[in-house]
Amino acid sequence: MIFDFPLLLFLAPAVALAVGFAAWLGRGRRIRLARRWSPALAKMAKARGGWAPLLLAAVALLAMVGLAGPRMGTTEITTETRALSLVLAVDISRSMLAEDVSPNRLQRSVREARRLIDDLDGDRLGLVAFAGQSYILAPLTVDGSAIRMYLDALDPDLASSGGSNLRAVLAQGAQLLGATTEAADRVLVLFTDGEAHDTLPDIVGQAEALKDVGVRLVVVAEGRPDPVRIPIRDSAGTLTEYKQDADGAVVQTRRRDDVLQAMVDAAEGTLVPSEVADQAGAVRELVAAMKRSPSSETRTADLVPRAWIPVLAAALLLLLYTLARPGPALVALAGILMGPGSAAAQRPAAGDRALAAGDPAGAAAAFLAEAARGAARDTAFYNAGTAALEAGRLEVARGALTEAAKSLDPALRYRALYNLGLVGLLAADADTTREQEFLEDAVDRLRQALLLEPSSARAKWNLELADRRRPPPPSGGGGGGGGTPPPTGGGGQPQQQQPGETRRAGLSQSQAEQILNSMERRERETRAEQQRRLQAGSAGGVKDW
Numbered sequence: 001m002i003f004d005f006p007l008l009l010f011l012a013p014a015v016a017l018a019v020g021f022a023a024w025l026g027r028g029r030r031i032r033l034a035r036r037w038s039p040a041l042a043k044m045a046k047a048r049g050g051w052a053p054l055l056l057a058a059v060a061l062l063a064m065v066g067l068a069g070p071r072m073g074t075t076e077i078t079t080e081t082r083a084l085s086l087v088l089a090v091d092i093s094r095s096m097l098a099e100d101v102s103p104n105r106l107q108r109s110v111r112e113a114r115r116l117i118d119d120l121d122g123d124r125l126g127l128v129a130f131a132g133q134s135y136i137l138a139p140l141t142v143d144g145s146a147i148r149m150y151l152d153a154l155d156p157d158l159a160s161s162g163g164s165n166l167r168a169v170l171a172q173g174a175q176l177l178g179a180t181t182e183a184a185d186r187v188l189v190l191f192t193d194g195e196a197h198d199t200l201p202d203i204v205g206q207a208e209a210l211k212d213v214g215v216r217l218v219v220v221a222e223g224r225p226d227p228v229r230i231p232i233r234d235s236a237g238t239l240t241e242y243k244q245d246a247d248g249a250v251v252q253t254r255r256r257d258d259v260l261q262a263m264v265d266a267a268e269g270t271l272v273p274s275e276v277a278d279q280a281g282a283v284r285e286l287v288a289a290m291k292r293s294p295s296s297e298t299r300t301a302d303l304v305p306r307a308w309i310p311v312l313a314a315a316l317l318l319l320l321y322t323l324a325r326p327g328p329a330l331v332a333l334a335g336i337l338m339g340p341g342s343a344a345a346q347r348p349a350a351g352d353r354a355l356a357a358g359d360p361a362g363a364a365a366a367f368l369a370e371a372a373r374g375a376a377r378d379t380a381f382y383n384a385g386t387a388a389l390e391a392g393r394l395e396v397a398r399g400a401l402t403e404a405a406k407s408l409d410p411a412l413r414y415r416a417l418y419n420l421g422l423v424g425l426l427a428a429d430a431d432t433t434r435e436q437e438f439l440e441d442a443v444d445r446l447r448q449a450l451l452l453e454p455s456s457a458r459a460k461w462n463l464e465l466a467d468r469r470r471p472p473p474p475s476g477g478g479g480g481g482g483g484t485p486p487p488t489g490g491g492g493q494p495q496q497q498q499p500g501e502t503r504r505a506g507l508s509q510s511q512a513e514q515i516l517n518s519m520e521r522r523e524r525e526t527r528a529e530q531q532r533r534l535q536a537g538s539a540g541g542v543k544d545w
Contacts, residue, residue: 002303004069012064020057027052036353055321062314070310071303084187084290085140085180087126087173088113088147091192091222093164094131094156094243095253098193098228101274105222109191110151112220115280116189117144117151120287126176129154132161132197134172140180163197166190166263170206170217177215185290187216189283193223194256194263203259207266217269218286220279221260227252351383360391368400378407382416389419394430398423414452421446421462428469435469442466 003009027049035042090113096106117125127138127147135158137150156162173188180186188210196203210217229250230243243251255274264271272282351370354363367384371377385400401423404416424442428435446463450456 001070001072001306004071006068008064008068012061012068015064016057016061019060020053023053023056052321055317059314059317059321062310062317066307066309066311066314068307070306072306073304074300074302075304076300083142084120084123084184084287085126085177086120086123086187086189086287087128087140087176088116089128089130089134089169089173089188089190089192090151090154091164091169091190092129092131092154092156092159093195094162094230095164095193095195096222097156097232097243098223098230098253100224100226100228101222105193106154106156109220109222110154112280112283113151113189113191114148116283117147119280119284120144124180127151128169128172128176129158130165130169130172131156131159132163132165133159134165134168135159136172136176139176164192164195165198166192166194166196166259167198167202167206170203170210170263170267174206174210174213174215178213185216185287186214187218187287187290189218189220191220191222192260193253194221194258194260195253196256196259200259200262203263204266207263207269211267211269215267216290217264217267218272218283219260219264219269220272220283221255221257221274223253223255223274225255225257227254229253351380351387355387360387361393363387364391364393364396364400371400371403378404378409378412382407382412382419385416386419389423389426394423394427398427410452414449414456417445417449417452418456418459418462421449421459421466425462425466436471439466439470443470 031042031045034045090106090109092106096109097104099105101108121144122142124140124142125138125144125147126136126140127150129135129137129150138147141147169190170188173190177186177188207217230253231239232241232243233239245251260271263269270286272279272286276282349366349370351363351366354360354366364384364387367380367387371380371384381400382404385397385404388394388397388400398420401416401420405413405420407413407416421442424438424445428438428442431438443463443466446459446466449459450463453459
């Protein structure tokens with residue numbers, strides 16, 4: 001057995017230990033979090049999943065072994081193909097350098113041959129180049145890249161003798177295709193301008209012989225029927241002269257349609273004219289309907305990849321863990337989908353946990369810290385003030401509840417004002433030197449609370465209690481001659497109040513009665529809404545003092 005990545009195999013134990021250790025730490029943290037909720041939940045968490053770190057470590061080990069790419073054993077691989085036997089024959093005589101087609105006849109033949117190779121991927125292809133003689137450049141092969149390489153190197157200088165010998169190339173193609181024993185059709189695709197130097201009877205005779213051996217001929221004509229000169233260019237592509245014969249006359253060449261047609265007729269083949277823009281496509285359409293023979297090849301492959309074995313084992317272990325403990329698996333999936341913020345929101349706040357533990361002072365500090373972070377600021381200030389009130393820290397309670405009383409929520413504002421009234425009453429008991437100041441503040445806060453909740457019996461009671469505890473105001477005016485004498489004579493008219501008559505600071509008895517009567521009328525009109533607010537104000541996990 002060998003491995004594609006041995007380094008990963010060496011790292012596998014370390015990764016497995018790291019995963020197991022992380023799972024062990026996670027289990028311990030889960031137990032600690034469960035203990036915060038309740039001892040029973042902590043006991044349950046501790047009793048379950050003790051084997052989970054070992055199982056996850058084994059999963060990590062198997063996954064790393066799979067990533068290392070183990071290979072071992074041998075196997076037999078059988079490939080089946082349906083291939084066509086096709087030989088490309090390209091004319092590389094000097095007449096193919098004529099530029100009556102772009103860029104010239106030879107380069108157009110090479111371009112169309114390359115496209116045909118791309119279209120016939122998987123077929124057996126061969127390549128023959130010819131001028132005065134014929135040359136086999138590539139026997140039948142499925143390696144199209146080798147054919148392309150020879151095509152790119154085609155040049156008239158490769159031929160040892162000039163001219164075009166069509167009879168020779170037809171014979172060469174028949175010989176090359178006749179060597180195959182496949183049942184598929186055999187095709188010779190000939191790219192030429194038809195300007196041959198051998199006789200027409202020889203060409204026709206060889207074309208008939210090609211038909212007799214069962215080779216199909218496809219002739220791709222290049223050039224135009226009008227005579228053109230043959231340019232001679234240097235390596236930089238600069239025109240230096242035109243091709244001349246032995247007598248110094250400029251040679252002219254043209255496409256020989258008579259030769260091409262006679263050759264095609266004798267072989268009962270097909271002629272693709274030069275005027276066809278997509279000659280490769282036309283040839284592809286012709287050979288698409290031809291018979292292809294199925295062939296199969298069997299070979300033995302050594303060191304077969306076996307990474308699927310440890311990966312499958314790791315997947316099965318994970319599946320077993322999920323089935324055995326679906327709870328943690330679902331929690332992990334939910335944590336991935338919702339993110340850490342949603343999971344953290346399910347835990348009680350630090351202040352709530354401190355209150356449940358009987359530490360109101362710590363709860364007040366936690367709620368103040370929560371308010372400083374800006375999370376539910378009004379509620380956090382109210383909770384902090386209420387916890388501080390329970391802890392007896394009246395100044396902290398006053399400051400926090402004052403901030404909470406600025407809330408736009410009427411129910412929350414009522415509870416904050418009510419608790420501020422209680423702070424004033426308790427402060428008046430604790431500090432007799434400032435008793436009057438604290439009582440005045442308590443009366444003011446409780447009045448504001450009653451404006452928000454007129455039906456609150458507790459607020460009414462505490463308001464009356466605070467008002468009665470306030471000392472009466474001092475009497476005004478002097479005795480004797482300062483006043484206006486009462487009117488003489490009888491009469492049942494009430495006496496007018498004298499300037500020096502005693503007045504109570506704040507609300508008089510009649511004013512208090514008017515306020516209470518107004519509150520009772522409002523209570524009757526909005527009883528349903530007030531009942532809902534009363535229930536909302538008295539509900540919740542925080543005490544309403």
